Amino acid sequence: MYIVAIGWMYVVLMMSIAEASVVAGIMTFVIYGVMPLSIILYLMGTGKRKRDRAAAEKLRLEPAPDPQMQSDSASGQ
Numbered sequence: 001m002y003i004v005a006i007g008w009m010y011v012v013l014m015m016s017i018a019e020a021s022v023v024a025g026i027m028t029f030v031i032y033g034v035m036p037l038s039i040i041l042y043l044m045g046t047g048k049r050k051r052d053r054a055a056a057e058k059l060r061l062e063p064a065p066d067p068q069m070q071s072d073s074a075s076g077q
Contacts, residue, residue, distance in 0.1 A: 001044060005037055005040070005041060008033070008037065009033055009037065012028070012029055012032045012033035013029065013033070015028055015029075015032065016028040016029040016032075016033075
């Protein structure tokens with residue numbers, strides 16, 4: 001997915017360099033490059049963020065191991 005984003009940024013960079021003025025080049029870069037890619041990459045990362053949140057919640061809900069039981073099993077009792 002990132003290779004497509006890098007390719008698109010290259011195309012937009014070349015478009016902005018070819019503009020007649022610096023202001024037009026900056027606006028082209030922002031409007032055709034930065035804004036659409038930030039939205040697309042945010043939407044594409046939604047599933048990963050959801051999975052990470054669920055994994056963190058699962059770890060938070062798991063009971064912590066009892067240190068007393070660990071020390072008893074380590075001493076052979």
